[in-house]
Amino acid sequence: MNDISNKVVLITGASSGIGAATARHLAGSGARLMLGARRGDRLEQLVSEIREAGGEADFRELDVTDIESMQAFVAAARESYGCIDVIINNAGVMPLSKLEALKLDEWNRMIDVNIRGVLHGIAAALPLMQSQGSGQVINLSSIGGHSVVPTAAVYSATKFAVMAISEGLRQEVGGNIRVSVISPGVTESELADTITDASAREAMKSFRAGAMPAEAIARAIAFAIAQPPDVDVSEIIVRPTASP
Numbered sequence: 001m002n003d004i005s006n007k008v009v010l011i012t013g014a015s016s017g018i019g020a021a022t023a024r025h026l027a028g029s030g031a032r033l034m035l036g037a038r039r040g041d042r043l044e045q046l047v048s049e050i051r052e053a054g055g056e057a058d059f060r061e062l063d064v065t066d067i068e069s070m071q072a073f074v075a076a077a078r079e080s081y082g083c084i085d086v087i088i089n090n091a092g093v094m095p096l097s098k099l100e101a102l103k104l105d106e107w108n109r110m111i112d113v114n115i116r117g118v119l120h121g122i123a124a125a126l127p128l129m130q131s132q133g134s135g136q137v138i139n140l141s142s143i144g145g146h147s148v149v150p151t152a153a154v155y156s157a158t159k160f161a162v163m164a165i166s167e168g169l170r171q172e173v174g175g176n177i178r179v180s181v182i183s184p185g186v187t188e189s190e191l192a193d194t195i196t197d198a199s200a201r202e203a204m205k206s207f208r209a210g211a212m213p214a215e216a217i218a219r220a221i222a223f224a225i226a227q228p229p230d231v232d233v234s235e236i237i238v239r240p241t242a243s244p
């Protein structure tokens with residue numbers, strides 16, 4: 001028995017990268033999972049894999065930019081498991097480009113997924129957690145939530161926003177509900193696939209050469225969940241040694 005066993009954990013953006021690695025890791029520790037993302041075929045495959053390994057998981061197609069979709073996702077978890085212990089607001093996109101490229105659609109998509117998606121996760125889960133008197137919200141920021149580099153102004157702005165939202169939430173509801181931010185450095189995933197700008201894509205190739213496995217972030221998330229109820233891990237920054 002550990003402090004993850006039997007916990008009901010919801011993961012957004014579980015169809016690849018950090019979300020999928022976290023699902024595998026937490027299922028291996030006995031968590032009961034509800035996985036969400038737009039690509040239901042990927043989630044179905046992951047849920048089968050987890051069940052075959054003896055874990056407990058279910059999935060529901062989810063678009064985090066749509067509050068009704070998020071509410072249905074949280075409701076599905078409650079229906080399946082009776083409560084929710086943790087929501088991991090992990091879904092994110094990173095179409096990097098210089099501001100002067102004026103890729104307004106991509107700016108809006110980052111704002112919609114990376115900020116509104118996190119707010120929607122909070123809006124859907126918080127009332128239930130408050131009525132239960134306990135819960136944990138884990139939000140994915142980034143080292144980009146601490147500093148800005150060229151091409152990453154809007155992405156970083158969304159991750160700074162995640163920091164602000166998480167800190168505000170902690171101050172307001174921290175008595176009963178734990179709030180943790182996980183801020184990864186460069187990690188193996190499909191995140192760079194969302195870059196359409198040719199020069200930003202090229203620059204990212206060398207940056208990503210030193211990426212750490214997504215399992216490293218899964219372990220950090222598991223650490224935050226596994227703490228006893230009177231311990232709230234506010235933030236964990238995880239960087240690959242190869243790419244400081």
Ligand code: NDP
Nearest residue numbers: 013015017018038039063064091092142186187189190191
């Ligand atoms: P991936 O691209 O591998 O995963 C992103 C996930 O988000 C996918 O499962 C995708 O699923 C989901 N997603 C995107 N848009 C939506 C949407 N509208 N609704 C629901 N789900 C959506 O990248 P990572 O695993 O790297 O990203 C996970 C988080 O980690 C992100 O918040 C990212 O910003 C953060 N991060 C990643 C770093 C890295 O180097 N990899 C570094 C710092 C932070 P689908 O397309 O099926 O909907």
